[in-house]
Amino acid sequence: MGDASNPDWTSQWQAAARPWLDAWKDFAQGAAAPAAPARPEGFEQWARLFTGAGPQGETIERMVDAAKNQAAFMQSMLGALSAAPGGGTNWAEALRGSLAKPAMFDHPMAQVWRDGGEQARQFLARFMRVPDMPATPAAATDAWGAMFDLPAFGPMREHQERYQRSGRAWLEYRKQLDRYNKLMLDAAQRGFAHFERKLADREQPGRQIESLRALYDLWVDAAEEGYAEVALSPEFRAAYGDLVNAQMRVRAQMQGEVERMSRELGMPTRSEVNSIGQRLQALRREVRADGTAAQLAGEVAALRRQVADLKAAQAAASRATVTQAQRADDEADAAQETVLRKEASPRKRPSPARAERKPAAKTARRDAPASAAGDFASRIGKYAESSLGASRSKPAKKAAATKGTAAAKGKAAARGKAAVTKGKAAPGKRASRRTDKGNA
Amino acid sequence: MMDALRIEPAKAFEEMMTTQRKLAAALDTLRQVEDVDFGVTAKDAIYREDKLVVYRFRGEKKPTARVPILIVYALVNRPYMVDLQDDRSLVKNLLARGEDVYLIDWGYPDGADRWLTLDDYINGYIDRSVDAVARHCGVDRINLLGICQGGAFSLCYAATHGEKLKNLITMVTPVDFHTPENMLSHWVQDMDVDLFVDTLGNVPADLMNQGYLMLKPVRLNQQKYIGLVDILDDKAELENFLRMEKWIFDSPDQAGEAFRQFIKDFYQGNKLVNGGLKIGPNEVHLGDIDMPVLNIFAEQDHLVPPSASRVLGEHVGTDDYTAVAFRGGHIGIYVSGRAQREVPSAIHDWLAARS
Known part of the structure; x- marks a missing residue:
């Protein structure tokens, strides 16, 4: 946590945002924007000071994240406008390059999927004694795919088969995550197409956009429309289901390993607790039924x-x-x-x-x-x-x-x-x- | 396309500066704001069982209605949404009109509740809560007000325990889970729910919340917080925002078995409409609902599309069916200014005509 007692938050904020604001200022004064304008990382650094600060800490984090994304959007606009001052195709292309990215849907759920996958990779790598297990599915399949299909034999064959199942589950999960990410890219591209159409609709005098905020809101509408098209498609339905199922299989494998280890150490396991809970609930029903x-x-x-x-x-x-x-x-x-x-x-x-x-x-x-x-x-x-x-x-x-x-x-x-x-x-x-x- | 933009650089810069200034000041303000309170109306617990508590709300005057209303909220969120704050309270407005209002608070399920089924919830908890309210009021039958998932539960209950109900009210309640714009339903169709629940046990609230945020990811994860900057100098508005924020993320975990059955039978099987739904020993037929029914749904609901709710009239057996379309969303139906004016009076007037 940062120094929450420091009263001069505004000065710190301005200092953090200075490079990014200077770029805007230069642009506003007619100068061409730099090819790679200062990025708004200052927000993030500054926001770290607030981590865990007071009961509204989480809201602050979410707001800073949103501000960062909005700033990134503005940055994209700035870059596109300066890249193509005359407008036309170049402007659109520059903007497309900036906006039509799956990162626009980089919501916490995607983070959960990624984090979960990375944890699973580390966990499985440790259990399977393959510490250099590659992080990408293609590389992992090349490096270890064959190993996961080898026939198992000898006194350790049961363990080996279990490890192999875990490895295959992880590879499948990575494959499904890639499939999901491709759909997110599709959603972002569709969103940009909607954005272009919406902008075209606003070309008439009186309907033009005069503020950055209005432009941002228009982009949000377009992005949501593109996302909804994909999210309601049969492809997404299948990909989403497969991704969830794949992640659950990985988790189940990990749970199995923890369970096995717990048994060896004489510790209570999840299965035992489940079993007790299930019996207790059944007993409660019987007692209630008897009472009734x-x-x-x-x-x-x-x-x-x-x-x-x-x-x-x-x-x-x-x-x-x-x-x-x-x-x-x-x-x-x-x-x-x-x-x-x-x-x-x-x-x-x-x-x-x-x-x-x-x-x-x-x-x-x-x-x-x-x-x-x-x-x-x-x-x-x-x-x-x-x-x-x-x-x-x-x-x-x-x-x-x-x-x-x-x-x-x-x-x-x-x-x-x-x-x-x-x-x-x-x-x-x-x-x-x-x-x-x-x-x- | 460039012709659509009339943003002058100097003006844009000023706009950015203003936003940044507001943001800096806002963050400082937010840091100093204490946790917000919620649930404004005084209440007394009249029945407890496990983590469940049935409350009776205390109005400023004695209720004039002879038949009480029991609110059955969804399991997926906390029920204080119906009594969020002084000027945004369905409960308070119903009390002011003379209704006698009770509410089931489900509590926060934990590992001990992992094996609770829909039978336990509907034929167990709800049934005993209904009995407790009837006993407390000295009446044979009560009015049931089911909200969202609680509305679906109330439909099941009304179809199988109709003799205990005088009137049924449903709010933003999904009935047909397979309408084309139902995004949540679309996503779970190919999910292996057995694997999901067997692996997770109880379903974590955070996972549920992230799912809801994914319905409109840019709007709910970004734009909403950008909008926050505009209201940061208004303490009352800021507190409203924070109260809502707390409600959104203060969610209970879901009891695993109940979740499994809800997804399988309601979302995947659509059995409330298609038939074949069984809750414990009871087969549920909406046609068996013969008491008067008031169905209130929101026209801009992104969680329970209006098409999922408005079909109820085609399935219930009663001849006394009323549908009310509210101009707002899934949350706005409780907290918007329009909701305060329209929803409580719609409920009260409808009940009064059937008292």
């Missing part, structure tokens, strides 16, 4: 209880109807007794209320089997006989039913109903049996 199953089981049990309660309540309701019918039956029996007595002494008329109940009793009887049909007198006789016997125990049963209802009142409604149902169930069943019996 338990929760579902609880919900099902609760639903079952609710269904049972509902069924019981429904049964109670239907039994209550039967009991009502039975009560009506009983009353009808009593009425019939009265009728029989009236036949002996027909002085009193039945009350309207009782008269109304009669149809209910009849309705209840409609459910009786057809075998119950017979002549009225014998039916009445049999019914009166059985009813007289049954009616003697009714008050006690009704009291039991009432008790059951009262006991249930303080409890939950569903349970209360169940209690009532319980209390009323016996007479109902008996009544039913009795009816059957009576009808038999």
Whole structure:
């Protein structure tokens, strides 16, 4: 890190940029620009002072990089203009030479690819014991390509085959990186073609470019258009995929070597950590699934209880109807007794209320089997006989039913109903049996 | 071609000098600027699980909406973009309109999260977050607002857990991943994702970011910073720039297995549209989405092209589908002045009509 406490940044900046600015000044005053104008390296030197300076250090670095690129663009313009003061083809050619370079897309990703490749080369060279492994794919293929294809044998054959795979992976990666770079060159050239077209479109008075910034912005638009054409092409898609895959193969080979070395040294390896992580995640899923199953089981049990309660309540309701019918039956029996007595002494008329109940009793009887049909007198006789016997125990049963209802009142409604149902169930069943019996 | 240039040398020199002066002063200013803050609205954590936290935002007044909104953000960036700063906050604007806003913060996955799958994220984390919000509000169903990749997750969730949602809102959400201008999708078609994830494990955030920068390399790596020179004497503008810069590069790594499945099924297989998508035990059919859907997309989106989003209406099963085209980009839809005026009110009015 530079001296961050130094307050005179502006002076240092001006000193760093001085040679480059002087070249511009000379040009502005009408002098021909030098054949190789001072380059803006001063920016970079000066920017190094800020490395790691404060929380905005990264932003500063990016801005300085951008400024450097913009300055390089201006430099190209300056060089082109001075090379061909009369304009025309020479100017365009000079500019093309300066601008139509893949370096314009020298974004950090390309740097990642290159750095990764160089690291891999050094790493593999060390493992493969070929310290002078060439840096370019063509040279490496010439020098070592044959070696990577040699058959392996002897006690070290497995190691040799692994090294050979690593070497081949690296060569393939370098090949794909070259292919990618060629496409970047194509993008830069297309960008320049767009730039020329855009400039041609601005030749009319009123549309001309009057500032360096406007010119720079126009160039950026053109460069992006050229890049997009290439980046969306099938060739780029294939090249990009192959480059990524090739780099991953190199990395995988390197990881394999580190893993092997770690095992020999008794250190935990990436595979082991992965394995533990994978098992842990699977276990967590199982635990969660069990938890979910338990929760579902609880919900099902609760639903079952609710269904049972509902069924019981429904049964109670239907039994209550039967009991009502039975009560009506009983009353009808009593009425019939009265009728029989009236036949002996027909002085009193039945009350309207009782008269109304009669149809209910009849309705209840409609459910009786057809075998119950017979002549009225014998039916009445049999019914009166059985009813007289049954009616003697009714008050006690009704009291039991009432008790059951009262006991249930303080409890939950569903349970209360169940209690009532319980209390009323016996007479109902008996009544039913009795009816059957009576009808038999 | 030379006729297009009317740059006078003296003027050009002056321009260069001005730029250099600004740059020198700017660098000095930048050195003195402290780290910027973000996420302006007060919030309370209502649910935690692993690295995930569900927050409820606190507005200046009590929410009037009865059904809360849960924001599901993408895994690839931090969710504070929806509440970046006082005058650029989707959250704040929704709260001001009476909405009750919750948000899932996914956290920063590390090696322990390497094996999290989309099943874990969608049927696990999102589902439990939805339950937590519903419990917290005492409602049966909530509104889900999915953003970008979070929108794709929300579509999957809505198609398979629709009974828990009242309304679905998607913002800048990719649906058809194979539209011609989708550069990211184009690049990954020939990638061996299995090799990629097996080698890298979790996918490093820096690698993801470099991929995004490659979408427009000159504009995003150079021109943007040249433009910075123009605003360096404006402290508020400079802080806005730095806040955005922080958000862009403050990205989480991607859980390896989830990334593998997302690239394979969504980007390569385009299964959200083509069918055959399975998240855990659940088959995802967009036709099963029968709740009201509001789909907001950005017309100048370079990450999720509008063509990738606007087809949603053709695939969802609901009869109540609304699409809103926003004039702006993928980021502008949250932070631009136009976004502050248009997006929160579009969401609020749409929800109010369905409350």
